Amino acid sequence: MGLTKSSVLNFPQDEVYAWHSRPGAIVRLTPPWMPVRIEQEADDLSDGVAVLGFPLGLRWVARHSGAESPDRFVDELDSAPLRWAVRWRHTHEFEALGPDRTRITDRIDSNVPGLMLKSMLAYRHRQLADDLSALHRAADGGMRPLTVAVTGSNGTIGQALTALLSTAGHTVIRLVRRPTDQPDERFWDTEIPAPTLLQGVDAVVHLAGASIAGRFTAAHRHAIRASRIGPTLSLAQAAATTENGPKVFVSASAIGYYGPDRGDEELTEASDRGEGFLADVVAEWEQAAQPAIDGGLRVVNVRTGLVQTPAGGVLKLQYPLFETGLGGPLGDGSQWQSWIGIDDLVDIYHRAIYDDALSGPVNAVAPTAVRNSEYAATLARVLRRPALFRVPSIGPRILLGQEGAEELALASQRVLPSRLTEVKHTFRRPELEDTLRHVLGRTAESTQ
Template identity: 55%
Template sequence: MMIERSSVLQASSPSVFQWFSRPGAIHRLLPPWLPVTVIEQAASLRDGTAVLGFPGALRWRARHQGSEFAQDRKFVDRLEPEGLRGLPFKAVRWRHEHLFEAGASGETTLRDRVESNLPKTQIRSMLDYRHRQLAADFAAHQRAAHAGLQPQVIAVTGSSGLVGTALCAFLSTGGHRVIKLVRHAPTAADERFWDPDHPAQGLLEGCDAVIHLAGASIFGRFTPEHRQAVLRSRVEPTRALAQLAAHSGVSTFVSASAIGIYGTSTGPDALDESAAEGTVPADFLAEVVQQWERAAGAGGAGLRTVCIRTGVVLSPRGGMLAVLRPLFTAGLGGKLGSGSQRFSWIGLDDLVDIYHRALWDAKLSGPVNAVAPYAVDNAEFTKVLAETLKRPAIIPVPAAAPKVLLGSEGARLLALADQWISPRKLLDAGHNFRNERIEAELAHSFGTAKV
């Protein structure tokens, strides 16, 4: 069975072909709803091998076929299982042609041809996702280039997390050099050891920008130990890194932040970046984020600093959706409490675009709300998620239930937070969101979007 999918990109065939050859390409194209991780990206489109990891330590090995390679025009990969970890895939047939057809006006028709015995609907969903991703990624990079962004050297902390993995892949496929600041002995050429408390003077040598994502997870019971870990992992490491960036000649410092700065109950109207500290009653997370952002500004006036105040990040690969998906798939989903608490969210790819914009839009500085333009309440989110997964959502979750897992304070600060936040700075800048509404975001994330 042969399945085809094609689309037109407004870019030359060599540039599109080169995109596929760069580190991170397979990360950008792998559908997030699949239980798959990238073990190894092919070192060469001509004859390299990509290795994907499945549950149970299974390995999918896709070997590129050198005899069918044509520079800027074609490469082919074929499933070639090896060893016991590949044994379950022996019965699977998979051959994937990637064709690049140059157009008369400089555009490229990208054509995928998959020959396989896997279910047709699954292959089509995967190909549809790949083409949506490519179109949106190329559009984002072209906007940046039009604004004057040249290839940069970008240092990134937290590169192995949900956001960091997606962001590093996006930047590297766009032609930037990413340097991952890691807290272990470097194991690759693109890594540098980073001591958060005492960063080495030469850590940022040659870097144009820093994107600082690292910080202990806020999820959990707010014991004294957890509160200390959340605070300690953010404030002083951020201050030290910002000061080092300023002294190292870095032009832009982009730091993660959170809409928790607005408190857990924002009131009847949406709050934007102009809302002053103290607009809502302070709580632990609000105080942490205030200190965090002040630390990010320690580089001084000569360093353009952007604090990305992030809402709830949506991706089946991690975070809230990864927790809720199995419950809803089993038919055990339902609204939380009254369901009236508002929910300011952002899709993972839209968050990547916002970090990217912070690199090239010189007008952006200070706090930037990274949330979609249309917040929903918990009841609406529950309804849309259930419809997307084609499951009922009839089992309400008592408001007291999160206290069992998170404790009273954790439930109030996380699960039951009522936050209505507006991305006013981005809207005023004419920012392009990939998915403005929750229906489109969940359809994209779970492969049910209509082409």
């Protein structure tokens, strides 16, 4: 039994092959709906090993061989007990059709049913084309290889971003809160960073912070604030005072800055801050980066909307409910939801690193905010399920408490990406349905 998929990319053969050889390639190509974690990447396409972790402790060891640069390489399943039941040989082929055109072909010889593989291969081909296009736009915009230090690299956004950066040719240093001897990691004391923490670093991307999801108890509120304000302040101070240190400081932020309910007001980076706990936290969070500004660094605060990926965040929570046909609008469904696809978000972070035109707050949202009722209808349509079960507003209030429900589940913010529009930023997928179909593997080609 086998499955073959081909597509043509408008990029040179050498470039397409080289992309696959860089750290992060397997992360970028793994569909976010698959229950798998990349535990180890192959460091050599001719004789490397990649290890994927599945539920129940199963490990998929893929051994690479047969590399003939820039034409082909192979990976085969080489781990017990899976190899006793699963046959797997995946040949990756690259054929030059001209100086700037390459046909990529995936040939899979396996006893895994082909229907289960179609959506995976369709995703991989779309993702590869999108990533290469994004990297070309970045190169045209002045991107050059940099050394980038990243906090929160193990989070949903951090994993996607570090993979994008390394496949783009950047050197990524993960700042971790434990002793380490790994060459691509440095120990980060969040209270008193080591003087050498950021030496030789060109840019810092600061993503770390406790999840805001949950009931807004005193302990949860403290964790949200304490994990953001102090660590950001100390890291910004380190960035500002390090000799041969960074010139750019990019910090995560959130559209919670605008408050939980601004009605139909269109909110831009120039809009006043709102009221409420999250608005207060975000304002302090952004202010904590001031030492970097005072030190002459370019600082960007990425005010992120509702991130769309089944690997984490709101979609991870809603996807199973809608998949079983039990999803529907929250409350009256009139609240505005300003969303962003995971891949468009990491593109924005990447641009913030290299584009000197961006500084200060940047709204990381798609240009097409939708009401909650439209979001529910779109997700249901993508999954081919009804959206009949309207969730009364008392539900989130019971689950999250009054404040948590108003700040999170029932929040309404109609946010526009004005700064990105001004710099003519290209979104991969500006429409919600297209984004959901991609990240959930529900495109037309996935079922053909």
